[in-house]
Amino acid sequence: MSLLYPRLLPGESERLFASLHGRQPEELARFADVTSDRAIFAATGGTRVTRDELRLLAADLEKFAVANGFPRSLTTAGRNDFDRIAARHLHERSGMLPGEASQRQVWAFLALVLIPHVCAWRFPMREGVYLADRFKGTDLTRHTLARLWTRAHVLYDPSLPDPYELLAGLGEADLDHVMARRRSVAATPALVRAIVRAHTEDSRTNDGIPARAVHRDTLRRLLRLTAFLNLDWMSEQELLELVREQRRESRRLLAETGVNVADL
Known part of the structure; x- marks a missing residue:
């Protein structure tokens, strides 16, 4: 109680x-x-x-x-x-x-x-x-x-050894960008967890593209998707794969255009 x-x-x-x-x-x-x-x-x-x-x-x-x-x-x-x-x-x-x-x-x-x-x-x-x-x-x-x-x-x-492990996955500013979208992205807790998981595993990629740039561009892509996808019916694994796919596309685009993190 x-x-x-x-x-x-x-x-x-x-x-x-x-x-x-x-x-x-x-x-x-x-x-x-x-x-x-x-x-x-x-x-x-x-x-x-x-x-x-x-x-x-x-x-x-x-x-x-x-x-x-x-x-x-x-x-x-x-x-x-x-x-x-x-x-x-x-x-x-x-x-x-x-x-x-x-x-x-x-x-x-x-x-x-x-x-x-x-x-x-x-x-x-x-x-x-x-x-x-x-x-x-x-x-x-x-x-x-x-x-x-x-x-x-x-x-x-x-399911994690430390159930609060994901709290350390994003810094204050980047996590705030996610949680502030409470009517879209943050309305699906499993999507928030998928975003943090994907960022944690992908931020170790050493290709010169700032992890924050990838994160913020990915968040924009997910915001567009929430307009016509019912994410509440997707499993945690499906959401994680969705976020991974959007991060790959963001990373590819940023590599081609050379967009600076300060522009995001």
């Missing part, structure tokens, strides 16, 4: 998000809490998460962030490593099922009440302002934490 998490009321989400602007993460850490008077639980569908469980979740996520250089040494590798370990932890240990994880106000609570400072470390202010999508849950594919749970859920493969 799913654990139920607090759901921050929409008005409170707006108020707390507005209060973040101009404040450094160190200040936000002082306001972090495991409860809010303006949060509710779903009436049915699971067991309510306890305050101790929320404290442990917050402590673990902060520990992962610090271990990867936050907040002082922010590198691309550190951010990617944090995303991967946090994604696995959220999916493996949070006790959420998809129904609970689909609730925007759950993620608003986690980002605005439980660990606002960690989210601010991961996505710092720009000109004194934080980005709403990273905190409020208006778009779960861009929320600091929700996007990680979703990636782990989609890429989870129990």
